[in-house]
Amino acid sequence: MRRRTAGPGATATIADVAARAGVSTATVSRALATPDRVRPELVELVMRAVSESGYTPNNSARTLRTQRSRMVLVVVPSVANQMYAHVLRGIDTGLAPAGYGVIIGNLDNAPNKEGRFVDFAFARQVDGVILLCGFVPGSHGRSMASAGLPMVSILSPIVDSDIPDVGIDDHAAGREAARHLARLGHRRLGYAAGPREHVVDTARWTSFREGALAEGVDPADIVRIEGGEGMRYTYRSGVAAGERFLAMTRRPTAVFCGSDEIAIGFMKVMRDAGVSVPEDVSVMGIDGIEQTDYTHPVLTTIRQPRQDLGRAGAELLLGMMDGRSDAAHRRVRLPFEFLARASTGAPPAEAAGRISQDLAPARMG
Known part of the structure; x- marks a missing residue:
């Protein structure tokens, strides 16, 4: 049987593709519209015929026909x-x-x-x-x-x-952040917040606080640091949170930020103010964006599988x-991935000294 093909200068049709592939026009339509519902070998056959014939699917007509x-x-x-x-x-x-x-x-x-x-x-x-x-x-x-x-x-x-x-389990992520910082020895913790009352930010803040309490941190030493610019997950919010941190009379020794962008903005303010990370304050974020690989120091973060x-x-x-x-x-x-890096470390020596005194067992008289 002679294989039908479009003549010189003619526009190939779906019938030309079907004839070249040796299948029905219905099979060609299915292979182009819903390839996941057609056997792989037939899809490959149809696509080869499309390429050889120069056929261009009429997406507008298909949209009108299928109402999609x-x-x-x-x-x-x-x-x-x-x-x-x-x-x-x-x-x-x-x-x-x-x-x-x-x-x-x-x-x-x-x-x-x-x-x-x-x-x-x-x-x-x-x-x-x-x-x-x-x-x-x-x-x-x-x-x-x-x-x-x-x-x-x-x-x-x-x-x-x-x-x-x-998504990820944001409650688990918040608890993991608190556990990491507390086990480094920090007993004054801050959370640089994202958008107020946002369900994700609420989950991260509440679980961070719960995780810190579970590690024995005093509730009075767990603070929420509000950002600016409508409290979004942005560099500017991190800058605003950093400025509020610097204005505190009793600063946290470690801060978990509601996003990597907040953390990077926060670290810039620390650097500009001569506050060393992590020697003076440990900083960590969440998201795992590429910029965290290039901050100085490299940012501790929780990487989402974006x-x-x-x-x-x-x-x-x-x-x-x-x-x-x-x-x-x-x-x-x-699942998320926890990346412990150089931006988090032990608390400052003076804070660590007070912590060791607080945790020392009482002497027997």
């Missing part, structure tokens, strides 16, 4: 933050094999931009939504949740909702968009 945009909206507080950049890469890696693209909804730390992205959802310009912002965007009395689209949150659970979410979080969130959303009921109420927690 093949796009996912990802709402991000700020694309300038490296934490989110790596999560985005993981999301794209997870969505691409299923033929989905990404629209980035950059709030740029300005919630008044929410309306535009709420409109995307209600206009069905996207098939699903991934939230990295820790809340459901709303505008003019409309909540994005009311658009009826599958929705997943990454990095932060959404308070008072049943939206599936992917790309894995993004990929897991994407796969969870794909399951919801495909109608899998097991994906609709899931809570996924991935």
Whole structure:
């Protein structure tokens, strides 16, 4: 049987691809639209035929036919933050094999931009939504949740909702930070806070405090240091927290920061003020962004598996968009990595001396 091919100068059609691959047009359509549902050897055969024939899929026609945009909206507080950049890469890696693209909804730390992205959802310009912002965007009395689209949150659970979410165990992370600092000998601990009443920041602060208490630290010696700039997870918040730290009459000897950016901003203020890290104050963060590898001293941090979080969130959303009921109420927690580095050490000699006296057993008369 003679193999059908497009003539010179003609535009290849899906029938040309099917004839070249020796399969039906329905198989070609499935291999292009949902390759995960077609045998790998058939997908490879179809893709080779597509390449040889020069066929270009008509995505617009497919969208009209299936009522799907093949796009996912990802709402991000700020694309300038490296934490989110790596999560985005993981999301794209997870969505691409299923033929989905990404629209980035950059709030740029300005919630008044929410309306535009709420409109995307209600206009069905996207098939699903991934939230990295820790809340459901709303505008003019409309909540994005009311658009009826599958929705997943990454990095932060959404308070008072049943939206599936992917993240780490922030309670365990806070306790681990307290344990590390207390076992270095610190008995005056500070927490440089992120956004007030943010569910993740609340988890990290409360668990840090609980962990310190479990290590025998006096409750009066565990302080929360508020940042500035709306208390976001930014360098500026770290600078503001550092300035407040310097104004204290009785400073903590170790500070756990609500993000790596806060920690880096905090350390800059210490350096500018001539306060040595870790000799005068130990500093640690959480996230594991690349800049922590290049700070001086190198920052102790808790590394989140950022790309894995993004990929897991994407796969969870794909399951919801495909109608899998097991994906609709899931809570996924991935392991974190604790990196003890040079920015944390024993407390200053004068503080250590007082601690040893406090902990010495009472002498028998």
